[in-house]
Amino acid sequence: MKKIYQIPGAPAPIGPYSQAVEANNTLYVSGQIPIDPKTGTLNDSSVALATQQVMQNIKALVETAGLEMSNIVKCSIFLKDMDNFSLVNEEYAKFFPSEAPARETVQVSKLPMDVDVEISCIAVRF
Template sequence: MAKKIINSQSAPAPIGPYSQAVKAGNTLYISGQIALIPETGAMDNKTIQEETHRVMKNLGEILKTAGLNYSNVVKTTIFVKDLNNFVAVNQVYGEYFSSEPPARETVEVSRLPKDANVEISCIAVTE
């Protein structure tokens, strides 16, 4: 099975040796996204809500480049630096998955790249 690298100019460039996303067959694997503003590389993290919206927008841009959208997402992983932010992150996340939300797990971690408070990765499939 061939793999195809997906790169969106509307999402932040990778900050390490990884691809934004890789498509293998009918499955798209999107690397963890943090709240980087694509045009500037600055963090959009005034509040946990703004930070989570930016993360979801970055994921959305990668999905769009691959010809998909949030409804194609079957699995997400949410990493948070402080599980006390779970309710706020969950509220924003839910705005993007209002029906038939994907499977997921949420885990607290001690640190994230660029001192982000939230990072989300996902797996999507074509219909």
């Protein structure tokens, strides 16, 4: 059985997908971009602010599913420019003060809504 999750009060996803899906005690969080769930607008005036918004969106989805950030076991980070790696890392690290999940970071040529960063993750219900 699977269960679908969405950030409470957030606008619908911009495509035919769910924000998060849980199956067999594993939560799959779709790639999050820096959309403010309250206003539906991009919060991307800087890479640092964009990363904060993305991570806050991930946290909201994980908590909506009844989990915590410590349940995240894997993240995938997609950057429009790898020169922003250290800025993204600095903000990302604030959400994982200990035992960071496995992850990869790759540069891509374009992201939805032409944002600079997108992050997806997998969390497990222990």
